[in-house]
Amino acid sequence: MKQPTANSMYGMVAEFHDTETLLKAANLVREAGYTATDAFSPIPVHGLVEALGIRRSRLAGIVLCGGLAGAATGFALQTYLSVFQYPHVVSGRPLFSWPSFVPIIFELTILFSAFAAVFGMFGLNGLPKPYDPVFNTPGFNRASTDGFFLCIQSNDPKYDPAATRALLEKAGAVQVTEVAKHPDDPE
Amino acid sequence: MESHVDLKKLKSIALPVGVIGLAASAYGYTQNHDAFAVSWLMGWTFWFFLTLGSLGWLMIYHLTSGRWGFVLQRPFEAAARLMPAMLLLFVPVLFSMHSLYEWTHEHVIAHDELVQHKLPYLNPTGFYIRFGVYAVIWTVLAFALSNLSRRADANGNPETVRKLRVISAPGILIYSLAATFASFDWYMSLEPHWFSSIYGAIFMVSGGLLTMLFMAVLAHHLAQREPMKGVITTQQFHDFGNWCFAFTILWTYMNFVQFLIIWSGNLYEETFWYMKRAKGGWIEFSAVMSIMLFFVPFFLFLFRNNKRNSKVLASIALVIFVARYLEVQWMIAPTFAFRADVAFHWMDLAAVAGIGGLWLWLFANGLKKAPLLSGDARFVEFAKGDKAGH
Numbered sequence: 001m002k003q004p005t006a007n008s009m010y011g012m013v014a015e016f017h018d019t020e021t022l023l024k025a026a027n028l029v030r031e032a033g034y035t036a037t038d039a040f041s042p043i044p045v046h047g048l049v050e051a052l053g054i055r056r057s058r059l060a061g062i063v064l065c066g067g068l069a070g071a072a073t074g075f076a077l078q079t080y081l082s083v084f085q086y087p088h089v090v091s092g093r094p095l096f097s098w099p100s101f102v103p104i105i106f107e108l109t110i111l112f113s114a115f116a117a118v119f120g121m122f123g124l125n126g127l128p129k130p131y132d133p134v135f136n137t138p139g140f141n142r143a144s145t146d147g148f149f150l151c152i153q154s155n156d157p158k159y160d161p162a163a164t165r166a167l168l169e170k171a172g173a174v175q176v177t178e179v180a181k182h183p184d185d186p187e
Numbered sequence: 188m189e190s191h192v193d194l195k196k197l198k199s200i201a202l203p204v205g206v207i208g209l210a211a212s213a214y215g216y217t218q219n220h221d222a223f224a225v226s227w228l229m230g231w232t233f234w235f236f237l238t239l240g241s242l243g244w245l246m247i248y249h250l251t252s253g254r255w256g257f258v259l260q261r262p263f264e265a266a267a268r269l270m271p272a273m274l275l276l277f278v279p280v281l282f283s284m285h286s287l288y289e290w291t292h293e294h295v296i297a298h299d300e301l302v303q304h305k306l307p308y309l310n311p312t313g314f315y316i317r318f319g320v321y322a323v324i325w326t327v328l329a330f331a332l333s334n335l336s337r338r339a340d341a342n343g344n345p346e347t348v349r350k351l352r353v354i355s356a357p358g359i360l361i362y363s364l365a366a367t368f369a370s371f372d373w374y375m376s377l378e379p380h381w382f383s384s385i386y387g388a389i390f391m392v393s394g395g396l397l398t399m400l401f402m403a404v405l406a407h408h409l410a411q412r413e414p415m416k417g418v419i420t421t422q423q424f425h426d427f428g429n430w431c432f433a434f435t436i437l438w439t440y441m442n443f444v445q446f447l448i449i450w451s452g453n454l455y456e457e458t459f460w461y462m463k464r465a466k467g468g469w470i471e472f473s474a475v476m477s478i479m480l481f482f483v484p485f486f487l488f489l490f491r492n493n494k495r496n497s498k499v500l501a502s503i504a505l506v507i508f509v510a511r512y513l514e515v516q517w518m519i520a521p522t523f524a525f526r527a528d529v530a531f532h533w534m535d536l537a538a539v540a541g542i543g544g545l546w547l548w549l550f551a552n553g554l555k556k557a558p559l560l561s562g563d564a565r566f567v568e569f570a571k572g573d574k575a576g577h
Contacts, residue, residue: 099447099450100450102443103447
């Protein structure tokens, strides 16, 4: 029988009965120094993000850049068109009539921000992602009904199959499974 | 009590500033009535915004609830209860109508057909009567809401919360109608030819924004001491910051829409109002105002950390609060021939400092009269829990 190699394993997944134990376990795992962690829950768990030590998303910065790019595009587009490309006097106003540009600048700011938010979120989350190794966890479907899961990935510098399993069991997990990267790998 | 140390310091500064400012204004009145009238109206408007805005916020809070309003309920009530005092300070305007309002001049009426058609509305008797109506509406609302919430503290009856809501729902409609007509009477009619239908809304949003900036500064100081320590948390400062951010955008949006419509229409009957604000240094003034009242607060309130750190938020809010006096100048001063060029008159300072000193002194006194922490049953248990956790 082929022995599982360290890098064929995705990580250790623990299942918990309720949000309190999940939250406690997440705190314990963070305090033990693990960083490559993630949690799965059917409902939002208040304080879980902090317990896992997840840093604030960079999405806000991406959206700001998108918004500024939209404003710049709106301004440049209209200035180019009405001053250089097709100079046309409308009701005796100067070619560079910036007040009339503002609604379009505003709309493009919103549009570009929205695109930056949606596609930035996709990018940061690695979406679309039809397959994720964590799906190999037995009973993982319950993460969308009544199961609470905590995962420590094998690429974490502190990852050690025996010690990690012991920590999760001590934290009150009802089931701890070491999950393979691919379903056909021997367990 | 320890909680009032800050207020004592505020009072010890506010009272002498108020007395000196009012005395200087009174002297100005004897020297140059016209200049006094303009300066007084600007100074009064700035501080009246806080009383009127607080009443508006109070009703918005009763209708929507939310912890941001729970922690500010007593300051809102104390500011709203200054309504009679502020209306009394409006009396000098009633005595200066000839200096302020062209439509009271016989020779203007005689030669101006448009003004003649507006006389059924724009006449001193109507002006006085409407002033009385606004005064009754706002005063009754302010005292009904604040007395009821104080009584609720004593008897702890949750039914009172419902009553506050029942008053606030029609109250906010009546309040808004009164504020809209008041803004037409007191400010739009400074130019009897000019009209803008969004004017009343801009007036109310300015008041709401100025009030929230003031409250953010106040809350930072209140949060340092009992009983508000641990009750006004980071989340509430974030909310205050978000309100300021939203109202900054709303104010800019309404002002710009008014400008864009008039600019696009390009009709002299409307554009002359902006033309007066485009010469004599007022165009530069407008640019500074856009920067200080839109671009600077927009980019500062955009960032989460500036809102969640109460010290940073209070510093930003204080600067923008002071800068908002620019809008009052911009709204009123260019109307008058002797203020056609941007100039600072010493009576501007006397009026805004005099009325402000008095306002702050009365406000600090009023704040002591009821417990700072409202007894609203919906929030008081959470607040106790948070304090215990700290």
